[in-house]
Amino acid sequence: SNGAVLDAGIGPYQGKGTGEHGLFRGLKACFVAGDVMLADSYYCSYFLIADLLRRGVDVLFEQHGARSTDFRRGERLGVRDHLVQWPKSARPAWMSAEEYRGYPDEIKVREVKVGKKVLVSTFLSPSKMPKAELGKLYWQRWNVELDLRNIKTTLGMDTLRCKTPQMCEKEFWAYLLAYNLIRLLMAGAALQADVLPRQLSFKHTLQIWVAWSRRQFLSGSGEDTATLFVLIAQIRVADRPGRIEPRAVKRRPKPFPRLDRPRQQARMEIEKYGHAKKLGA
Structure with missing residues (x-):
């Protein structure tokens, strides 16, 4: 497998049809x-x-x-x-x-x-x-967890920044489109280097593509993709079976409360009552 996304299920954040099984039933045709x-x-x-x-x-x-x-x-x-x-x-x-x-x-x-x-x-x-x-x-199956990490952390889809459901859905699909583009480049590089796509680094491919596309835009050169594939295939992912990692974050959270109200309302409260105390203060 090369890790590409074939389809995805989207639903409301609560109510009927929001569970994983309910969303999966719409994907069985894949x-x-x-x-x-x-x-x-x-x-x-x-x-x-x-x-x-x-x-x-x-x-x-x-x-x-x-x-x-x-x-x-x-x-x-x-x-x-x-x-x-x-x-x-x-x-x-x-x-x-x-x-x-x-x-x-x-x-x-x-x-x-x-x-x-x-x-x-x-x-x-x-x-x-x-x-x-x-x-x-x-x-x-662990590759699925790594693929989700690449989508959410490496590409930055951990937090959607649009404000309406319609735009959030468009942003979601735009991320998956970019993700599949990187997977397509990895597949081409793997074919040229005679290795499996899983043996190449997603992060490295992303970095090479960003630098390559910027250079192509600024210089207007028409270098062939074979050179791009050679650069992508330079870095190989080591075989690390049976890895065990703790489900914990290393860095401490910042000592500020969450913004759980509109920003304008929060500003008015600051003008009236002053800044809230830091957590644990």
């Missing part, structure tokens, strides 16, 4: 037969797996915390590796009775324990997809 979906435990549900199986899409999820796994049940394939039938879950409130009847009474899935994680997959054959290969495949 999948075609032969695709594989990797996702965390939040997506490990009966209805989602059944929907993807209809499309010929295989899945590999982490087991949901609410579902217990008993490797003494089902058809044993190996150590902590078995096939099991999942019965159809109760009909959720958003699903019609007719749609509910269209789902099978059971689906067959494979449950394996790799390290400390229990994985659920529709790759049922241990000869075609050994347990160790499932573990290696699932670890690639």
Whole structure:
């Protein structure tokens, strides 16, 4: 994979249809037969797996915390590796009775324990997809987290600056357009250098492209893209499997309260009452 964005779901910040599952249902058309979906435990549900199986899409999820796994049940394939039938879950409130009847009474899935994680997959054959290969495949899901970091931190989409919902949506898609442009450059450079796109640095590609485009604009030169691809492929990302990082920020927040009212109103309050005290003062 090269990390490009195929589609995205946008919805209100609260109310019906704002959950990840609700937004994902609008993106299922992106999948075609032969695709594989990797996702965390939040997506490990009966209805989602059944929907993807209809499309010929295989899945590999982490087991949901609410579902217990008993490797003494089902058809044993190996150590902590078995096939099991999942019965159809109760009909959720958003699903019609007719749609509910269209789902099978059971689906067959494979449950394996790799390290400390229990994985659920529709790759049922241990000869075609050994347990160790499932573990290696699932670890690639971490690339999604790195891609989100590139979009939000490297490109700066962590905070949208537009003021209306319509403009925020346009800003959102503009960021994704820029992100895919960088991914396209990485794919071209990887093809020329005979490496995988994941082996190249997103940050380095962004920096090279910004400098290159500015130089092209100022000089008016028509240097070919082959030179650009050579520069992009100079920096390779090291293979660092199994990285563990704390979910914490190192720098302390600044000791000022949040601006939770219109700026003009805050100015009037300062004129009337003076500046608010710093946090912890």
